[in-house]
Amino acid sequence: MNQGRFITLEGGEGTGKSTQARAVANALEKDGLKVLLTREPGGTPAAETIRELLLTGAEEKWTIRTEALLFAAARAEHCAKLIRPALARGEWVICDRFIDSSRAYQSVSGQLSDSEILDIHRIGSEYLMPDRTFILDLPEEDALRRAAARDRGESDRIGGRDSSYHRAVMANFRKFAVDDPDRIRLIDASQSVEAVTADLVQNLDGLTA
Structure with missing residues (x-):
């Protein structure tokens, strides 16, 4: 049995990751592939419990180091119990x-x-890395508008951080795309939903053969 492929969607708040993860999964299933759609933090019962701990409560609830270790713990569980077994079965894993x-x-x-x-990722998840990562890139004002419409005034603990924080996050994502162009593709998320999906599927080149 062939090893499956591991695809991740990344980006800031309000860029459409969840919508596009579902769309890519649907497109691959129409091509006859077995697809597992999942998310982080989460994906397994234990990891979903950690997700709740991470995303609720006051900003000062966790230090940044504790926060990073909790994310890593959820990911270790996710990789061991869901992602790696699915890949070993030959499935495509799409992770938000x-x-x-x-x-x-x-x-x-x-x-x-x-x-x-x-x-930390090497220790917790044995350095599992995606075959292809898509970063959905959207102008800041558009991302803020979409996130506000989605959250309806109830942002989670991380999404509710100030605009300078989220601006720095997106700057990091864009740097990753420059530093690792073989794995990471930057996608213009200001297009229509359908056009973004088409871009994503087209940028699976080299993985579907």
């Missing part, structure tokens, strides 16, 4: 966020470096 979100978000404060976050 993965390690690049930890890199982009948890390094903003300067308390953790990118290399430290990747070290």
Whole structure:
């Protein structure tokens, strides 16, 4: 049996990751592929419990180091019990966020470096990396508008951080795309939903053969 493929969608708040993850999964299923759609943090019962701990409560609930370790713990569970078994069965795994979100978000404060976050990932998840990562890129004002419409005034603990924080997160994501163009593709998320999906599917080149 052939090993499956691992695809992740990344980006800031309101860029359409969840919508596009579903759309890509649907497109691949129409091509006859077996697809598992999942998300981070989450994907397994234990990881979903950690998700609730991470995304609810006051900003000061966790230190940045504790937050990074909780994300890594959820990911370790997710990889061991859901993602790796699905890939071994030959399935395509489409994940809404993965390690690049930890890199982009948890390094903003300067308390953790990118290399430290990747070290935690190596220990927790044996350094599992996606075959292809898409970063959905949207102008800040459009992302803010979409996120506000989605959240209806009830942002989660991380989504509710100030605009300078989210601007720094997107700057990190864009840097990742420049630094690792073989794995990471930057996608213009200001297009129509259908056009973004078409871009994503087209940028699976080299993986579907």
